[in-house]
Amino acid sequence: MLLAAWNVNSLSIRLPRLLAWLEAHEPDVVCLQETKLEDARFPTRDIASAGYVAHFAGQKTYNGVALLAREGSVIDDVAFGIPGFADEQKRVVAATVGGIRVIGVYVPNGQAVGSDKFAYKLRWYEALRAMLRDDLVRYPSLAVGGDFNVAPEDCDVHDPALWEGKVHCSAQERAAFAALLDLGLKDSFRLFTQPENTFSWWDYRMLAFPKNHGLRIDHILLSPPLVERCIASRIDRASRKGEKPSDHAPVLVELRD
DNA sequence: ATGGCAATGTTTCATTGA
Numbered sequence: 001m002l003l004a005a006w007n008v009n010s011l012s013i014r015l016p017r018l019l020a021w022l023e024a025h026e027p028d029v030v031c032l033q034e035t036k037l038e039d040a041r042f043p044t045r046d047i048a049s050a051g052y053v054a055h056f057a058g059q060k061t062y063n064g065v066a067l068l069a070r071e072g073s074v075i076d077d078v079a080f081g082i083p084g085f086a087d088e089q090k091r092v093v094a095a096t097v098g099g100i101r102v103i104g105v106y107v108p109n110g111q112a113v114g115s116d117k118f119a120y121k122l123r124w125y126e127a128l129r130a131m132l133r134d135d136l137v138r139y140p141s142l143a144v145g146g147d148f149n150v151a152p153e154d155c156d157v158h159d160p161a162l163w164e165g166k167v168h169c170s171a172q173e174r175a176a177f178a179a180l181l182d183l184g185l186k187d188s189f190r191l192f193t194q195p196e197n198t199f200s201w202w203d204y205r206m207l208a209f210p211k212n213h214g215l216r217i218d219h220i221l222l223s224p225p226l227v228e229r230c231i232a233s234r235i236d237r238a239s240r241k242g243e244k245p246s247d248h249a250p251v252l253v254e255l256r257d
Numbered sequence: 258a259t260g261g262c263a264a265t266g267t268t269t270c271a272t273t274g275a
Contacts, residue, residue: 111275208260215275
């Protein structure tokens with residue numbers, strides 16, 4: 001099974017790229033973030049033509065998530081949001097696909113350390129942790145993927161000194177991310193030897209992509225039974241190239257049957 | 258082979274992202 005997560009930064013704009021990408025990579029499940037679409041405008045038909053069924057929760061302008069699964073997949077228990085955490089923002093979609101609990105997340109950006117949005121990000125992380133703690137009991141085979149807006153370690157940052165203490169790299173955010181791993185989840189990317197300076201996001205400005213000035217903030221975390229099944233993990237850097245790219249690249253894991 | 262912000266709506270600028 002090939003499982004992917006991709007922050008598309010507007011599904012309307014990125015639809016042609018997404019359709020081409022689905023055809024080229026043939027993933028089984030894809031979690032999308034920042035669709036920025038109200039549900040009535042979701043391109044259900046185009047996604048279906050590509051051979052996928054979609055479950056989604058969107059809103060105008062900001063946020064929005066979707067979970068795509070290959071047509072014919074056995075899909076159960078579709079859910080949205082975080083139980084017990086009131087949130088207008090559409091940031092979580094979950095479904096059980098082929099016996100695997102897949103949770104797609106778009107973690108708040110946080111804007112700046114110490115801001116109101118930063119406090120919201122930390123509260124959000126705490127609520128996500130509580131949800132995952134409960135879900136892991138119910139669903140031993142669990143994957144949570146998406147835009148976590150945290151670079152877990154300095155090796156996930158092109159210039160650690162520049163980013164030290166800044167949003168996405170602060171001690172508080174890294175602790176919030178590490179608290180998810182404390183539940184028994186693993187960062188799939190680090191299950192394997194990876195090339196140095198591999199990132200998943202590059203600023204649109206300042207030639208950040210050609211200079212490879214990026215951060216690794218998009219992740220897929222796996223529970224122990226899926227860690228056992230994981231045979232590959234990678235970031236599709238090529239998808240950041242060319243005309244009208246998202247500022248994020250897709251992240252993928254391959255699981256054996 | 259990569260390229261100097263992009264996307265959205267409140268639209269002719271302000272807001273947000275990371």
